Amino acid sequence: MDTPRKRGRPRKLRPVEGHGTERLSRAGLHEQAGRQLREMIVTGALAPGAPIVEADLCALLGISRTPLREAVKMLAAQGLVELRPNRSARIAPFDASHITELFEALSNVERIAAEYAAQRLSARELAHLRDLQETMEAHYRAGDLAAYFAINQAIHSAILAGAHNATLVEMHGWLFARAERARYFALGAHARWAESIEEHRAILAALEQRQSDTAGRLLAAHVMHTGTGVLARLAATAGAAA
Amino acid sequence: MDTPRKRGRPRKLRPVEGHGTERLSRAGLHEQAGRQLREMIVTGALAPGAPIVEADLCALLGISRTPLREAVKMLAAQGLVELRPNRSARIAPFDASHITELFEALSNVERIAAEYAAQRLSARELAHLRDLQETMEAHYRAGDLAAYFAINQAIHSAILAGAHNATLVEMHGWLFARAERARYFALGAHARWAESIEEHRAILAALEQRQSDTAGRLLAAHVMHTGTGVLARLAATAGAAA
DNA sequence: TGATTTTTTGTATGTTGAATACAATTTACT
DNA sequence: AGTAAATTGTATTCAACATACAAAAAATCA
Incomplete structure (x- = not known):
């Protein structure tokens, strides 16, 4: 069978792609990680005050440290995470x-x-x-x-x-x-x-x-x-x- | 011109820079980069709507892409930068x-x-x-x-x-x-x-x-x-x- | 039919996305 | 204390994606 190869330029039209999974893969890993982390923080799966060990969360989410760190930085700017120089970041305390x-x-x-x-x-x-x-x-x-x-x-x-x-x-x-x-x-x-x-x-x-x-x-x-x-x-x- | 090869960690950030400056160096590069970027955005050195080319800013600030990206993510969460998936981020428009x-x-x-x-x-x-x-x-x-x-x-x-x-x-x-x-x-x-x-x-x-x-x-x-x-x-x- | 414009296709280049490697610092242990 | 292990900070590398540009094909008009 002949393969209708489309090298180079993707078509202008983006017609039949409207399935939810597209969004996720398109979203970028740090975005996904950010969403998942927020969810975990909000629901308490990550307890207030708990230290964030990067390697652990990487393993948990199945990504490498780079996007995870970016996600953490965003959450820090949103006040859900507390950044400490040269120490583990912590889930923002909450009393x-x-x-x-x-x-x-x-x-x-x-x-x-x-x-x-x-x-x-x-x-x-x-x-x-x-x-x-x-x-x-x-x-x-x-x-x-x-x-x-x-x-x-x-x-x-x-x-x-x-x-x-x-x-x-x-x-x-x-x-x-x-x-x-x-x-x-x-x-x-x-x-x-x-x-x-x-x-x-x-x-x-x-x-x-x-x-x-x-x-x-x-x-x-x-x-x-x-x-x-x-x-x-x-x-x-x-x-x-x- | 051509940049001298910097492998590993070229910059000795721990020279004897007096006692007060220790704190600043300890802040972490992404923190410093964030501050400098914010300053540039606020003062208009980076114009609203201008695209952020990571490599350029890295050269300007003398750091690598990783901490720069983290800084950009934080600024994005603060609304000073607009993130676009797979495209250059932009300084947040302002009218x-x-x-x-x-x-x-x-x-x-x-x-x-x-x-x-x-x-x-x-x-x-x-x-x-x-x-x-x-x-x-x-x-x-x-x-x-x-x-x-x-x-x-x-x-x-x-x-x-x-x-x-x-x-x-x-x-x-x-x-x-x-x-x-x-x-x-x-x-x-x-x-x-x-x-x-x-x-x-x-x-x-x-x-x-x-x-x-x-x-x-x-x-x-x-x-x-x-x-x-x-x-x-x-x-x-x-x-x-x- | 021949020339010109428009549309499509192919390639090259630059930029972002993510992972890994290594240095430096903090923490734990004895 | 002093040393070893764990963990963060930064640089570099490679791959994926998007855009820009150039070439070719198709369509339009004289």
């Missing part, structure tokens, strides 16, 4: 005071976003938010925790996006990974379903009525509630990690 | 809309900090702020721009520190590099000396009286003023870079 700080910052970033969003949300974006709220309540009634959670996150993202400020979105993403880590720490800190739904409804109402101060205040309070919830659960679970 | 976004975010971060600071500043910290204000006014009267500028920055840092929230400080630093870049872009955007002094005085007064809302509002407005100043200067200077 109650960190969590307090984190949620203070996060709640206020979301407050800002809500304030802008109340002024800037388009009709379409508002409709989308209403849609998300309905879906979330449906999942709540159905008792589908995972789906509820996903939608909950989507709502926060939608509000952030509604501020129409990419820098704000970046900042939020920067904090969000750590917040997720906190949530994993305080496992099952979601007995607040009902209240959370109510709070979301109030926030949506404020956004619809373009009351930026109210929307901001409510959203900040909402985030702080989850923060204190996490803290309470953490204290209850007993010994915090260092 | 008027970016500046608008940036100062929106920055002013609100400082607002948050001021709100907390008004509640949390210790007597000693307040005294320090008063001190800084006096010094700044002295430099202003003496017409010493550089010194004025340094103190101005110190005041903002002191307010941030007064919020007693390291995460907030981190976020601020994250935005601040970009803000400095914007200021360098709009060169000489400081005809606002007199107003700026007055605004600072009002902010300090609000902090002393523990009026958190007022302090936050004033500081946010102050930052936004410098932002619009930068924008105006940029528009006046003519074509913005892409």
